[in-house]
Amino acid sequence: xxxxxxxxxxxxxxxxxxxxxxxxxxxxxxxxxxxxxxxxxxxxxxxxxxxxxxxxxxxxxxxxxxxxxxxxxxxxxxxxxxxxxxxxxxxxxxxxxxxxxxxxxxxxxxxxxxxxxxxxxxxxxxxxxxxxxxxxxxxxxxxxxxxxxxxxxxxxxxxxxxxxxxxxxxxxxxxxxxxxxxxxxxxxxxxxxxxxxxxxxxxxxxxxxxxxxxxxxxxxxxxxxxxxxxxxxxxxxxxxxxxxxxxxxxxxxxxxxxxxxxxxxxxxxxxxxxxxxxxxxxxxxxxxxxxxxxxxxxxxxxxxxxxxxxxxxxxxxxx
Numbered sequence: 001x002x003x004x005x006x007x008x009x010x011x012x013x014x015x016x017x018x019x020x021x022x023x024x025x026x027x028x029x030x031x032x033x034x035x036x037x038x039x040x041x042x043x044x045x046x047x048x049x050x051x052x053x054x055x056x057x058x059x060x061x062x063x064x065x066x067x068x069x070x071x072x073x074x075x076x077x078x079x080x081x082x083x084x085x086x087x088x089x090x091x092x093x094x095x096x097x098x099x100x101x102x103x104x105x106x107x108x109x110x111x112x113x114x115x116x117x118x119x120x121x122x123x124x125x126x127x128x129x130x131x132x133x134x135x136x137x138x139x140x141x142x143x144x145x146x147x148x149x150x151x152x153x154x155x156x157x158x159x160x161x162x163x164x165x166x167x168x169x170x171x172x173x174x175x176x177x178x179x180x181x182x183x184x185x186x187x188x189x190x191x192x193x194x195x196x197x198x199x200x201x202x203x204x205x206x207x208x209x210x211x212x213x214x215x216x217x218x219x220x221x222x223x224x225x226x227x228x229x230x231x232x233x234x235x236x237x238x239x240x241x242x243x244x245x246x247x248x249x250x251x252x253x254x255x256x257x258x259x260x261x262x263x264x265x266x267x268x269x270x271x272x273x274x275x276x277x278x279x280x281x282x283x284x285x286x287x288x289x290x291x292x293x294x295x296x297x298x299x300x301x302x303x304x305x306x307x308x309x310x311x312x313x314x315x316x317x318x319x
Contacts, residue, residue: 019257021071021109022236027248030208031216034071035239036257037230038064038197041111042186044259046195049114049298052121053188054129056195058092058101061131061164061184063113064199066090066105067257068182069142069168089143092167094159096136097122101164109257112296132162140167142175165199172203179204179213181220185227196230202243215246261297268292268301273311284309 019041023034042060045051051059070088085107092101099116122130138159145152155175159167165184172180181202188195202220204213223229223242237252271292272280283290284305293300 019109020236021067021255021257022240022252023071024240024244024252025205025250026212026216026244027250028209028212029250030205030212031244031247032201032203032205033240033243033249034068034201035236035243036064036068036199037236038067038199038257039195039230041067041257041259042188042197043195045113048259048296049118051115051118054121054123054131054134055098055115055118056188057129057186058098058131058134058164059103059113059115059118060186060195060197061199062090062092062101062103063105063111063259064184064197065164065168065182066103066113067109067111068199068201069172070105070107070111071109071255071257072107085147087145089141089145090168091141091143092135092138092159092164093141094136094138094162096120096134096162098134098136101135105257109255110260111257112259112261114295131164135159135162135164137162140171142171181216183220183223183226185225185230187227187231196227198226198230198234198236198239200226200239200243212247216243219243219245219247261294261299263294263297263299265301265303268294269303269307269311272303272308277312280308280312284312 020037021034025032038060041063042056045059045063046056066088070086087104087106089104097117097120101115103111103113105111120134122134124130140157140159142155143152155171157167157171157174160170161167165182169180169182172178184199186195186197202216204216219242229239240249240252272290287305289302289304290308291300291302
């Protein structure tokens with residue numbers, strides 16, 4: 001099965017649609033399908049931090065990829081309590097100008113992400129964002145974690161193209177041994193006044209028949225590019241209809257993923273706790289406090305010398 005990434009004409013004045021995820025199994029149970037309209041996820045991320053179009057495009061694809069992997073594949077899985085509380089972290093660390101691209105989603109579709117260099121803006125000859133060159137070659141690290149696990153599970157695959165959909169497909173096929181097809185597409189106006197995005201994940205499950213596999217592969221080849229689907233106004237269910245042509249569909253589950261950052265003042269203070277004692281002492285001694293800025297949502301926390309002083313416990317500030 002093949003992945004799909006694309007560069008499509010920019011939207012003109014389309015307001016971002018609320019994020020919407022539809023997921024189900026084929027009637028025979030051998031194919032899992034998930035489809036996502038992720039426009040609003042990217043618009044929210046862009047509203048929180050200044051990002052050039054290429055950086056926003058790369059982050060948008062990573063956000064959608066994390067949601068598609070993290071959310072359970074079907075209503076049946078929900079009923080069984082599978083993946084409850086699981087989180088997925090995708091980190092693309094390439095040698096391109098973007099540096100690291102990070103996205104984290106939980107099983108409810110609450111996702112956040114960041115890029116090392118949001119100012120990066122590289123284009124192809126036709127003016128489309130050159131995400132592959134901006135990411136470059138390196139590694140994709142996927143971390144799965146559930147409450148109660150002694151330690152997270154990590155898988156690492158090489159970035160063979162810098163194309164996010166292709167690299168996620170490689171991870172799923174090689175590290176998790178699940179034949180998969182991933183499609184991710186983002187289109188935005190040059191002035192960032194409009195953004196649309198869509199993605200899908202199709203996977204072969206154990207016991208899938210040869211006929212199901214053949215039909216699924218045919219459907220993926222026939223799919224328009226994800227950003228074209230978003231530009232033409234297709235919704236998540238219509239994308240599923242295309243993915244599952246000739247395969248039927250069980251009950252569909254619908255949800256609305258959101259960009260969500262769990263940062264708090266307490267977490268910001270915990271970040272400072274990782275500093276050396278002499279650095280904390282210097283902050284207290286200077287009496288001006290310390291600002292901690294969240295990399296995901298850009299929220300800034302100004303921590304007072306008294307708050308920082310509580311991290312020192314019984315240690316006295318150096319004179």
